[in-house]
Amino acid sequence: MPSSRSPKDFFRPLAVGAPQPLREIPARPSRAIHFFDPSNEKMAAKVPQLVGTVDVLLGNLEDAVKADNKVAAREGLVRIASGTDFGPTQLWTRINALDSPWVLDDLTTLVPAIGDKLDVVMVPKVQGAEDIAYVDRLLAQLEARAGLDRPILVHAILETARGVANVEEICGASPRMQGLSLGPADLAADRRMKTTRVGGGHPGYLVREDPRRTSDGVESNDRATYQQDLWHYTIARMVDACAMHGISPYYGPFGDIGDPVACEDQFRNAFLLGCVGAWSLHPTQIPIAHRVFSPSVEDIRHARRVVAALQRDGGDGTGAVMLDGKMEDDASLKQCLVLVELAEQLSAVDPELKEKYAAIEVSDG
Numbered sequence: 001m002p003s004s005r006s007p008k009d010f011f012r013p014l015a016v017g018a019p020q021p022l023r024e025i026p027a028r029p030s031r032a033i034h035f036f037d038p039s040n041e042k043m044a045a046k047v048p049q050l051v052g053t054v055d056v057l058l059g060n061l062e063d064a065v066k067a068d069n070k071v072a073a074r075e076g077l078v079r080i081a082s083g084t085d086f087g088p089t090q091l092w093t094r095i096n097a098l099d100s101p102w103v104l105d106d107l108t109t110l111v112p113a114i115g116d117k118l119d120v121v122m123v124p125k126v127q128g129a130e131d132i133a134y135v136d137r138l139l140a141q142l143e144a145r146a147g148l149d150r151p152i153l154v155h156a157i158l159e160t161a162r163g164v165a166n167v168e169e170i171c172g173a174s175p176r177m178q179g180l181s182l183g184p185a186d187l188a189a190d191r192r193m194k195t196t197r198v199g200g201g202h203p204g205y206l207v208r209e210d211p212r213r214t215s216d217g218v219e220s221n222d223r224a225t226y227q228q229d230l231w232h233y234t235i236a237r238m239v240d241a242c243a244m245h246g247i248s249p250y251y252g253p254f255g256d257i258g259d260p261v262a263c264e265d266q267f268r269n270a271f272l273l274g275c276v277g278a279w280s281l282h283p284t285q286i287p288i289a290h291r292v293f294s295p296s297v298e299d300i301r302h303a304r305r306v307v308a309a310l311q312r313d314g315g316d317g318t319g320a321v322m323l324d325g326k327m328e329d330d331a332s333l334k335q336c337l338v339l340v341e342l343a344e345q346l347s348a349v350d351p352e353l354k355e356k357y358a359a360i361e362v363s364d365g
């Protein structure tokens with residue numbers, strides 16, 4: 001339950017004339033949130049050709065944009081958004097941090113100029129519900145003045161220890177809340193972790209197999225080690241907080257552009273835990289995210305078989321059946337329906353996937 005507003009006020013517009021807040025966040029596919037710097041001419045030139053090839057294009061105004069280029073990035077985003085038909089691709093922006101000298105101009109420029117095209121505003125370094133409340137009210141005022149007819153949604157980046165501690169209240173702070181991303185680089189710094197990477201694992205964060213003794217009692221030095229996932233705890237907390245509030249969790253950036261295999265692994269861990277997408281920092285990461293965050297044909301075939309088995313002969317999905325030697329019941333049906341629904345959502349935006357999923361034949365038994 002949101003802490004600062006009573007239930008009866010939660011869905012009231014925060015400014016006279018602002019659009020009605022949404023009761024439910026639309027589940028629009030957002031497997032890859034592709035970052036570009038609108039002040040970088042080469043990147044900006046690539047935006048029109050990326051439309052339709054990626055679920056989300058995000059004009060980044062915050063970190064990775066030089067301080068001297070902040071105004072150019074903001075103006076560049078207005079120019080690009082005004083001159084581009086985004087078709088099925090969503091347009092998001094990441095504004096500067098709430099304590100920065102740029103954020104007020106970011107919002108007061110973007111909303112009147114391109115508010116009708118902006119789907120989501122990503123807010124970095126969110127610490128608590130008060131940060132979301134500030135953005136919520138300001139957006140409502142700006143939307144009212146601009147005469148917008150739908151609310152711009154808000155996405156928070158979890159990249160401070162306090163933000164992680166307050167994750168549930170952040171997710172429930174406003175009906176605008178669309179989702180959360182992990183910001184592993186800032187979070188590592190804030191936590192004083194001893195890493196130097198932007199996301200991903202670390203070879204030193206591992207568990208080691210117990211020593212094995214040979215029959216003559218000698219200890220073997222040959223002990224396997226297994227690298228562990230530094231981000232498991234935080235992502236699991238994000239997933240639960242998001243699920244509780246009906247919004248979407250995302251893995252954030254994977255900075256080692258040259259290591260697509262590890263990028264895919266990190267994205268897949270997040271997908272399996274419940275995340276719906278990740279950031280793409282370079283065009284080569286878009287297909288990785290699209291591949292990982294789309295269920296495989298095998299998973300959809302299996303999911304449809306479970307659904308069919310539990311609904312066979314007028315079955316209502318309750319009870320238990322055996323399929324391939326395994327017990328399937330109400331709970332496994334629910335898991336399978338998550339995948340089947342995701343496949344339907346993706347089919348609506350991705351013709352290639354639509355064809356693949358449509359071609360799946362579900363055999364009996």
Ligand SMILES: CC(C)(COP(=O)(O)OP(=O)(O)OC[C@H]1O[C@@H](n2cnc3c(N)ncnc32)[C@H](O)[C@@H]1OP(=O)(O)O)[C@@H](O)C(=O)NCCC(=O)NCCSC(=O)C[C@H](O)C(=O)O
Nearest residue numbers: 035036042043046063064159183184185186253281282283
């Ligand atoms: C990472 C990069 C700096 C690499 O850039 P570059 O060296 O230019 O790469 P390439 O030579 O391989 O590029 C080939 C061409 O592709 C264009 N390009 C590169 N990246 C993009 C992009 N993101 N969108 C569109 N086009 C792109 C290049 O311009 C080349 O074009 P051409 O010469 O005409 O062929 C760069 O990719 C980059 O800056 N990416 C974005 C980085 C970013 O947004 N970082 C912020 C998000 S991560 C973060 O903030 C951390 C987080 O908050 C946390 O706390 O964890």
Ligand SMILES: [Mg+2]
Nearest residue numbers: 063159183186
């Ligand atoms: Mg960051």
